[in-house]
Amino acid sequence: MRKDVIIVGAGLAGSLCALYMLKRGFKVRLYERRADMRKAVLVAGRSINLALSVRGWTALEKVGVDAHVKEISIAMPKRVMHDLEGNLTDQFYGNQDQAIYSVPRGELNVLLMNLAQERGAELFFNQKCFDVDLENPKLIFENTIDGKISNVSCDLIIGADGAFSAIRTKMMKQDRFQYSQYYIEHGYKELLIPANADGSHKIEKNALHIWPRGNFMLIALPNLDGSYTCTLFSPFEGKDSFKELKTPQDITKFFNSVFKDFTPLIPDLVEQFLHNPTASLGIFKCFPWNVKDFCVLIGDSAHATVPFYGQGMNASFEDCRVLDDLIEEHEGDMLRTLNKFSQIRKPNGDGVQDLSLHNFIVMRDKTADPIFLLQKKIEQKFAQLYPEKWLPLYSMVSFSNISYAEAWVIGMEQEKLMSKIMNLPNIKETWDSDVIMQEMLKMC
Ligand SMILES: Cc1cc2nc3c(=O)[nH]c(=O)nc-3n(C[C@H](O)[C@H](O)[C@H](O)COP(=O)(O)OP(=O)(O)OC[C@H]3O[C@@H](n4cnc5c(N)ncnc54)[C@H](O)[C@@H]3O)c2cc1C
Structure with a gap:
């Protein structure tokens, strides 16, 4: 029998996850609180965009929709810094052939919803989830136009209902459920x-x-x-x-x-x-991300973060890919799949949150700091000479699928090492010399 999945929230994570579940042959119903944005997005006259990087692309590619997204994206291989006088400085993000991509949020969401519908998902709009039964997979929705209430049941509930998730709110009533929220200033x-x-x-x-x-x-x-x-x-x-x-x-x-x-x-x-x-802007943490074998959180509902690394959507897309990998690995054993998903994704949710807060400091202070820029030049040179020893933190996060948790740990070790290098006497004069490269090699 086909597994019957209800995804709550037809945002970015929910719509992509629908595509993954359809590919697995599941029956998919997507319930969304808002009106159908496909009727409004193109006349909105105002476009909000997001930066898409490698792990987002990897998830789009696995479900065969990356080429569609490419058509609505703009490559951004570099940052251009504008100083107080309006002088410009270029900083490439990685090698010259690497880029992050600017993608219009509304159009991306519409594209993913359309593809999900074309591939067999049923979409329901103006349907606000306001309760979920965590004993049996059942949900209650209120039609936001006429107030009509519907009770629906399924085999698997995927909570993709964003930072203020109704599914998570219900999970919070469970014994020993961990939750915290922190708003930055x-x-x-x-x-x-x-x-x-x-x-x-x-x-x-x-x-x-x-x-x-x-x-x-x-x-x-x-x-x-x-x-x-x-x-x-x-x-x-x-x-x-x-x-x-x-x-x-x-x-x-x-x-x-x-x-x-x-x-x-x-x-x-x-x-x-x-x-x-x-x-x-806030950081929302919780654990576990699943209830038994029939309810799981993905995307911002599990790990909303501040936007300074441009990774919230990328991490959410990665959730969809990993969940799908685990369904495959556990051959349909949903209890093991969801338990494992929660266990392995939680450190990555924490990792992307740590990275995001860290990058705020980098973006607002360090990108204009000559010492930091010199440090990045030294790292770049070392990475080119010894690619097996050093992948810069930004590249680990944006140009690889290395887990966020691992990237964070390696990144902090790199920081420690670089602070020793930057404290060497006359580093400004000697940075380009072999001596500095050898010194780094010894420390790695
Ligand atoms: C200013 C800003 C800039 C950002 N820039 C980037 C970036 O450059 N790159 C990047 O990767 N990420 C970025 N992000 C993060 C990114 O927007 C989020 O991580 C991403 O949208 C998460 O997707 P989601 O589907 O989990 O949640 P959402 O996009 O919030 O979607 C949740 C959906 O659920 C629906 N919903 C909510 N409650 C209910 C309910 N009770 N019943 C039914 N439906 C419900 C909502 O209407 C919505 O459609 C940025 C975020 C912000 C705030």
Whole structure:
């Protein structure tokens, strides 16, 4: 008999997971709280984008949808740093042939939902899950338009309902279930740089742009229509905070003083700033991620993180691939599959969260710090000479499928080693010498 799966949440993780479960021959029903975004996304006039990297691509490829996603993505092989005076510096993320990709979130979600539907999934919109029976796989949904309640049962429940998961909330009522949430002091606001009149990009297209300013920073990712989605990350309160930017005068003065070359790119900057919401950022942890052999959490519902490594979606896509691998490995034994999934993915959820917090410091402070840039040059040189001994942390996370947990541990060991190297006398003069490479080799 075909296994009957209900996926709660038709976001990025839920839609991709549907494709995996369909490929396995399961019956799949996707329930989504929101209206069908396929009717709204293309007229939204505003595109939010995400950075997709190797582990995301690996998961898309395994289920045969990577070529579709390629068509809506823009390669970003480098960061372009914008200093206070508007001077630009390029920093390649890896080797010249490696890139992360800017992908429009709405279009990606629509694409995955369409493919899931074409391949046999049933999609239900305006269906808010508000209860789940953790004794037997049963769910209760409320139609958000007419209030109608439906009770549905299945063999397997996949909770892909995001950071504020209803499935996880119910799991929290179980004995010994672990849960924590931590909001950082920074929030974010999105702004849009429009395209030129001819549809071209106003700044370099194939790059992620960063304006690092210490306690706050601005980033911009290109969209296919010539625009850029920009995100300002700032503290909610205190110096240079959102709280200080209340009036058009405050906003204009702030942007003119710290983002000189950015300000002229958005003619209606003040209107956008006042109109667009300021959102919070948090880390959500829980364990275990499964209940018995019939309920499991994937994506943000299990491990929502702050966005500074651009890995939340990538980690969620990796969940789908790993869950599928485990179903295969355990030949349909769902108890062993889900227990193992929870056990092996939890350290990676923690790993991606640690990495994300760490990269906030790197992006906002270090990318403008000459000592850090020198350190990266030394690492790069060593990695090229001894690739079997050193893969830079950014490459482990973004250009490999090495587990997040392992990347984090290796990355922190590399940091320790590099702090010894950076403390060697005259490192600024000697960094390019064989002596430094030999010193690193001894320490590895
Ligand atoms: C500012 C920002 C930038 C980011 N940038 C990146 C990036 O560059 N790269 C990257 O990899 N990640 C990035 N992320 C993270 C990424 O957006 C998330 O990790 C990813 O969306 C998680 O997917 P998901 O499907 O688990 O959750 P979601 O995308 O949140 O989807 C959950 C779905 O469940 C639905 N739902 C919720 N509750 C219910 C309910 N009770 N009943 C039914 N349906 C429900 C929701 O409507 C939604 O459709 C970023 C996040 C933020 C906030």
